[in-house]
Amino acid sequence: MYRIGxxxxxxxVKADTLRFYEKRGLLSPSSRTDSGYRIYTEKDAERLRFIxxxxxxxxxxxxxxxxLSIELDKSNWACADVKGLVDSKLAHVExxxxxxxxxxxxxQRLSDACGGSSDSAEHCSILEAxxxxxxxxxxxxxxxxxxxxxxxxxxQSKG
Amino acid sequence: MYRIGxxxxxxxVKADTLRFYEKRGLLSPSSRTDSGYRIYTEKDAERLRFIxxxxxxxxxxxxxxxxLSIELDKSNWACADVKGLVDSKLAHVExxxxxxxxxxxxxQRLSDACGGSSDSAEHCSILEAxxxxxxxxxxxxxxxxxxxxxxxxxxQSKG
DNA sequence: CTTGACCTTGGATTTAACTCTAGGGTTTAT
DNA sequence: ATAAACCCTAGAGTTAAATCCAAGGTCAAG
Numbered sequence: 001m002y003r004i005g006x007x008x009x010x011x012x013v014k015a016d017t018l019r020f021y022e023k024r025g026l027l028s029p030s031s032r033t034d035s036g037y038r039i040y041t042e043k044d045a046e047r048l049r050f051i052x053x054x055x056x057x058x059x060x061x062x063x064x065x066x067x068l069s070i071e072l073d074k075s076n077w078a079c080a081d082v083k084g085l086v087d088s089k090l091a092h093v094e095x096x097x098x099x100x101x102x103x104x105x106x107x108q109r110l111s112d113a114c115g116g117s118s119d120s121a122e123h124c125s126i127l128e129a130x131x132x133x134x135x136x137x138x139x140x141x142x143x144x145x146x147x148x149x150x151x152x153x154x155x156q157s158k159g
Numbered sequence: 160m161y162r163i164g165x166x167x168x169x170x171x172v173k174a175d176t177l178r179f180y181e182k183r184g185l186l187s188p189s190s191r192t193d194s195g196y197r198i199y200t201e202k203d204a205e206r207l208r209f210i211x212x213x214x215x216x217x218x219x220x221x222x223x224x225x226x227l228s229i230e231l232d233k234s235n236w237a238c239a240d241v242k243g244l245v246d247s248k249l250a251h252v253e254x255x256x257x258x259x260x261x262x263x264x265x266x267q268r269l270s271d272a273c274g275g276s277s278d279s280a281e282h283c284s285i286l287e288a289x290x291x292x293x294x295x296x297x298x299x300x301x302x303x304x305x306x307x308x309x310x311x312x313x314x315q316s317k318g
Numbered sequence: 319c320t321t322g323a324c325c326t327t328g329g330a331t332t333t334a335a336c337t338c339t340a341g342g343g344t345t346t347a348t
Numbered sequence: 349a350t351a352a353a354c355c356c357t358a359g360a361g362t363t364a365a366a367t368c369c370a371a372g373g374t375c376a377a378g
Contacts, residue, residue, distance in 0.1 A: 033374095175338075178357090321378090326374090327372090340358090343354105348350090348352105
């Protein structure tokens, strides 16, 4: 059982944000004290954490509402209905994962290319890392434990 | 070579958005006609696609600017600088992938549980799919090459 | 029995990212 | 050579998601 400020602190959001989520129908406290204070249970906290995770990967509050509605309306959904919504969200999530893997690969390639060498950084650009499909990357030096002293020299460009 | 409207159409954004990105320093046309029309090259288009992909996985325009700055400022970066920025973005991307995999698993579990039956969906909730850590889900039929006829049986829950 | 940290509501303000409007110039097809 | 479809700029308006503010109620500590 948490009061609004406690839950907010625990989840690193503002109390205002929780009131806002309540207004939007995403998260309501399980109860109130006699004096009107909001009281959140552990279950509410879990719901909040779900909301925050979903937000962190780019779902809008409207989409999150939709995801959560699967639960809220439970008794009124047929499995088939649920499956439709869930599968479309699943496709959405899988598309995001693919996009991110593309970024991951490009960034990894860049990081490797600039892996600690003190040399030219001609290929030190995301776009170039993408264009330069494989191989062919300068600066490669896969030494991952470096000390700062080694980093005083520049990435000189092709000029 | 595209005019603003052409590029916008190709990438499914508004011309206004491209002018806005220009104001924000994310994407400038490579040239202008004598009359002042913006002219975008294929390279510009590629940059735009990069921006849109990054946006689609939840990067803000400010973050995207930072990613792209690796390129813009090329000659002024030391490899170590680049590596620091890139690695922090890489961690960020990897965290997002983890979050998404968590959603993917939950959604997949839900989808499996509600594999096409038209009956009650007591377990058809994201939060429950998460709580119900593994096993313990009814209707599981991990047969991945299924034909719909097999899915007429129910999602019955703990009741 | 009051001080300070917390809570309440309602409404105003902010920020990011567009999106639109007004008033005008340019290109292209007929 | 003129109408439709495009482009320009500057600046106002919109939407989502907070975030802040004002005026006041609650509660534990001293």
